[in-house]
Amino acid sequence: MHQSDIQIQVTLDTDKIPSKIQWRATDSTAEDWQQAKAMMLAFWDGMDKSALRIDLWTKDMMVDEMADFYYQNLMSMADTFGRATQHKELVEEMKNFAKSFYQKFRQLQMEQNKLV
Template sequence: MKKTQITIDVELDENHVPEKMMWNAQDGGIEKEETKATMISVWDDKKMEALRIDLWTKEMPVDQMKMFLHQILISMSHTYQRATGEEDVAAWMEEIAEEFAQRSAIKM
């Protein structure tokens, strides 16, 4: 069995707010790549709930955070479609993402 590892290094200020983040995914050819935001979700099948880690640096501009969240919503609709085959629900999720883009005034 092969194992791989994805890591995120977070530098915090004196108030424990992320100042800098670097991520590594050797199998993907990513090494010490800087990022301004990350969202990680894992499924706890014992508690039947999603656990999340959402981090962003002080330098993450609000307009880029909106774009980041919009792209996550779009990718969630694609993941849902692949996982369930329910194209109608996935299309509805994509409509929600587009409404989010309009309401948050994302410049695309």
């Protein structure tokens, strides 16, 4: 049996806010630590029937980057759900929500920029 390891390093500032997130994986083609501004990690606890999550982002993660990050994660989660369940109608609904979320975010950004 093959085993693969993923390592994550989070550097915190004096207020315990992430200032740097790095990761590497044994099966990756990259030899060096990879940098990230944000991460989401989720595990399913089958005994408790609950999700265990770690969501972190660095101080330099911009709001528009966060919206992009969430949009891409929502779309990816829809694809994963589709592969696991074959429920195409629900996948389409999830993707439509992700698109609507992103459009609303962009509209809010445009409105806020007009006020500045």
